[in-house]
Amino acid sequence: MDARSLKIEAARAALAHVKDGMRLGIGTGSTAEEFIRLLGERVASGLTVIGVPTSERTAESCRRFGIPLTTLDETPELDLTIDGADEFDPELNLIKGGGGALLREKIVAAASKSMIVIADESKAVDALGRFPLPIEVNQFGLGATELAVRRVAEALGLEGTIALRRRGDAPFVTDGGHFILDASFGRIPDPSALSGRLFCVPGVVEHGLFLKLARIAIVAGADGVKTIHARD
Ligand SMILES: O=C(CO)[C@H](O)[C@H](O)COP(=O)(O)O
Numbered sequence: 001m002d003a004r005s006l007k008i009e010a011a012r013a014a015l016a017h018v019k020d021g022m023r024l025g026i027g028t029g030s031t032a033e034e035f036i037r038l039l040g041e042r043v044a045s046g047l048t049v050i051g052v053p054t055s056e057r058t059a060e061s062c063r064r065f066g067i068p069l070t071t072l073d074e075t076p077e078l079d080l081t082i083d084g085a086d087e088f089d090p091e092l093n094l095i096k097g098g099g100g101a102l103l104r105e106k107i108v109a110a111a112s113k114s115m116i117v118i119a120d121e122s123k124a125v126d127a128l129g130r131f132p133l134p135i136e137v138n139q140f141g142l143g144a145t146e147l148a149v150r151r152v153a154e155a156l157g158l159e160g161t162i163a164l165r166r167r168g169d170a171p172f173v174t175d176g177g178h179f180i181l182d183a184s185f186g187r188i189p190d191p192s193a194l195s196g197r198l199f200c201v202p203g204v205v206e207h208g209l210f211l212k213l214a215r216i217a218i219v220a221g222a223d224g225v226k227t228i229h230a231r232d
Contacts, residue, residue, distance in 0.1 A: 001222065007084075007119035009220040011035035014082050014118045017216075020048050023075050025108035027083025028055040028101035031118050040065025052078060054108045055101035056175050064101060072111055081112040085133040085217075086208070087123050092217055092230040093191055097134030097208030098206075100165070100174050106206055106213070114135055115214045121221030128191050132182040134165070134208040135198065139179055145203030146181060152197040158185040159225070178205050 001009070011034040018024065018039065026036060036058065043049065045070055050070045053059035062069055070203055072078075083105055086098040094117060096102050109115045124154055137145045153159065165172040165180040188194055188209075195209045217228040 003120060006220040007031040007118070008034045009225050010118040010218045011038055011119060013218045013220070013225045015042060015118055017038065017080060017082070018042070018047070018049060022049050022079040023070070023077070024049050024051045025078045025081030025083070025112045025115070026051040026058055026067070027054050027081065028058045028105060029084040029099045031084035031120075032058060032082070033061055035118060036061045036065055036067065037100045040067055040158065042163050043067050050075065052108050054083065054105040055099070058101070064160040072107065076111060078112040080109065081109045081115045082118060083109065083115065085117045085119050085123055085210070087125045087128060088117055088119065088214070088217055089125055089128050090118065092214045092228065093128060093212065094210035094214055095128050095131045095133055096210050097136070097180065098131065100134070100172060100180055101176060102134055102208045103136050103176050103178070103206040106210060109210065109213045114216070115144055117217040119217060119219055121219050124219065127187045127189065128188050128209070129188040132184040133185055133188070133224045135181045136174055136176070136178045136203055136205045136207070137181055139177070142179060145201060148201040149181060149183065149198065149204065152194070153185055156190065156194055156197065158188065158194070160186055173193060176205070208217045
């Protein structure tokens, strides 16, 4: 099965968790796009849901597929968020933000009673860090923030490159108006320690470590679709 078909299978399996009347957080990325398309079909045939999109891109897709939208101001508590991930470990800790939507994705996931990750099996890792960690930073003080992030990493024994994400010739700018630093630290032995220390850097707005937010992962692979539950 090709990569797109796996994403579709994971997205289709996630739909079984969506019940009539639910308030949904709706993720960003190519896997989430497949979910949005399938959800749109269910909405067209009578399912009643309301969604909070995790990016402008997702909002546009939801509108295209007829999914009613709300905001966290109008609907501050959600029943379920369904989103992709760049990688997940056996505890269902995630790295997210490859699509640049990590801040809204984390706000929406944290506002939800539960989060389901949809992914193909290539996203499974023993330990986080194969995928560069996206760190969303304020545009002001970029150089100082990058240096502080490097020092945080060094204090934890992590080394590697930190690159400002670009789109063409210009820095990539998030929906919130921030920049993203992609930190290639390699294996992150203690994601919780890194998370805590990154939040102590004033210019860091958010980072892509999603720890203990997802309780279920729906993972499509050559042997079919598996549902993985996080241990409590
Ligand atoms: O975190 C994300 C966007 O910020 C995405 O969920 C992540 O990048 C996975 O995307 P895809 O489904 O395209 O592989």
